[in-house]
Amino acid sequence: MNENFQNFIDAELNKLKEEGLYNQIRTLEGPQGAWVKINGKELLNFSSNNYLGLANHPETVKAAKKALDIYGIGPGAVRSIAGTMTLHEELEEKLAQFKRVEATLTFQSGFNANLAVIPAIVGKGDTIYSDELNHASIIDGCRLSKAEIKIFKHGDMESLEALLKEGASGRKLIVTDGVFSMDGDIAPLPEIVKLAKKYDCLTMVDDAHGEGVLGSHGRGIVDHFDLHGEVDVEIGTFSKAIGTVGGCAAGSEKLVEYLKQRARPFLFSSAVTPPDIAATIKSIEILEKDDSLVQKLWNNGDYFKEKMREAGFDVGHSQTPITPVMIGEAKTASYMSLCLFKEGVFAQSIGFPTVPRGKARIRVMISATHSREDLDFALGKFKKVGKELGII
Numbered sequence: 546m547n548e549n550f551q552n553f554i555d556a557e558l559n560k561l562k563e564e565g566l567y568n569q570i571r572t573l574e575g576p577q578g579a580w581v582k583i584n585g586k587e588l589l590n591f592s593s594n595n596y597l598g599l600a601n602h603p604e605t606v607k608a609a610k611k612a613l614d615i616y617g618i619g620p621g622a623v624r625s626i627a628g629t630m631t632l633h634e635e636l637e638e639k640l641a642q643f644k645r646v647e648a649t650l651t652f653q654s655g656f657n658a659n660l661a662v663i664p665a666i667v668g669k670g671d672t673i674y675s676d677e678l679n680h681a682s683i684i685d686g687c688r689l690s691k692a693e694i695k696i697f698k699h700g701d702m703e704s705l706e707a708l709l710k711e712g713a714s715g716r717k718l719i720v721t722d723g724v725f726s727m728d729g730d731i732a733p734l735p736e737i738v739k740l741a742k743k744y745d746c747l748t749m750v751d752d753a754h755g756e757g758v759l760g761s762h763g764r765g766i767v768d769h770f771d772l773h774g775e776v777d778v779e780i781g782t783f784s785k786a787i788g789t790v791g792g793c794a795a796g797s798e799k800l801v802e803y804l805k806q807r808a809r810p811f812l813f814s815s816a817v818t819p820p821d822i823a824a825t826i827k828s829i830e831i832l833e834k835d836d837s838l839v840q841k842l843w844n845n846g847d848y849f850k851e852k853m854r855e856a857g858f859d860v861g862h863s864q865t866p867i868t869p870v871m872i873g874e875a876k877t878a879s880y881m882s883l884c885l886f887k888e889g890v891f892a893q894s895i896g897f898p899t900v901p902r903g904k905a906r907i908r909v910m911i912s913a914t915h916s917r918e919d920l921d922f923a924l925g926k927f928k929k930v931g932k933e934l935g936i937i
């Protein structure tokens with residue numbers, strides 16, 4: 546390797562390690578369950594976005610196996626050439642019904658959906674208004690678009706309106722996460738929609754952590770606020786509550802027709818595999834039939850947050866089952882994560898750049914698969930480690 550380049554990499558990696566920001570990537574030796582096996586040891590899983598247990602649900606697994614037998618593994622090509630199968634269309638229709646929109650389009654991931662949609666709907670000469678805590682994929686989609694980007698303070702409608710008042714030529718787009726995954730708070734979507742009407746803007750919400758969590762049967766943030774038909778573009782991912790992998794855009798038929806012509810990750814990257822699509826269809830069917838998993842998720846989240854508050858932890862201002870345990874220094878957060886790991890709790894610390902500097906935390910991802918005993922086990926360990934480290 547080029548010597549200067551090697552020195553550059555060494556310096557960067559050392560800096561990350563010194564600051565407690567080096568990613569410890571753990572390897573799971575089995576499925577994504579309430580408990581996971583790491584280095585031969587069973588740990589309570591507080592790190593997965595598998596909110597409802599669908600990543601490892603007998604019915605989704607069965608649906609994927611059946612699709613393998615019928616369609617094989619590979620999609621064969623990009624969707625616009627020969628990669629679209631009846632399964633992809635079946636999922637898009639089912640998703641449109643579930644989300645109560647005219648049409649949807651699937652992508653390989655939620656990240657790709659943002660990279661696909663934002664540059665397709667705004668470009669040079671247009672303006673984007675973006676929440677300061679938006680997900681990296683929204684930020685990258687905005688940058689790729691070459692539109693001017695104006696950042697408003699997190700969830701702050703006065704800050705947004707002040708920017709809108711500055712005026713802009715071209716198309717205007719307001720874009721926000723639905724549920725902010727590091728804090729668990731919910732975007733003020735009704736106010737955003739109002740401002741969008743007042744200032745003639747398009748609206749786009751990325752519902753990655755809202756699907757399967759918010760709204761009736763987990764229909765998402767638009768259903769939660771009863772804003773059907775009021776939001777121009779919804780972005781979704783299948784990799785969280787839905788339990789598989791893939792992403793989608795939802796909106797009008799015209800929007801979807803246009804994206805099929807213009808969205809680059811759709812046109813230049815192959816389709817999601819048949820077993821993934823079949824399992825995703827099954828996940829949506831499970832959600833439509835019965836919302837008991839969603840209810841269980843909320844009950845678990847409410848219970849855990851309340852008990853953590855009682856124990857003296859700062860769990861931020863989450864409005865969803867996501868429970869951030871605020872620590873401050875990245876080094877302390879990563880040490881606490883290691884202590885919890887030794888006690889049998891797998892809860893990752895999160896630091897810069899995923900969250901602002903000085904706001905490092907342990908992010909607890911509650912799932913419907915956790916039992917009350919699991920949560921009590923974790924509470925005991927959090928209290929023990931929290932006391933040892935002087936956090937509570």
Ligand SMILES: *Cc1c(COP(=O)(O)O)cnc(C)c1O
Pocket residue numbers: 653654655656657680682683722723726751752753754782783784791792
């Ligand atoms: C996780 C996430 C994504 C990325 O989704 P993938 O399907 O994993 O690529 C996009 N946007 C938001 C808001 C997310 O939380």
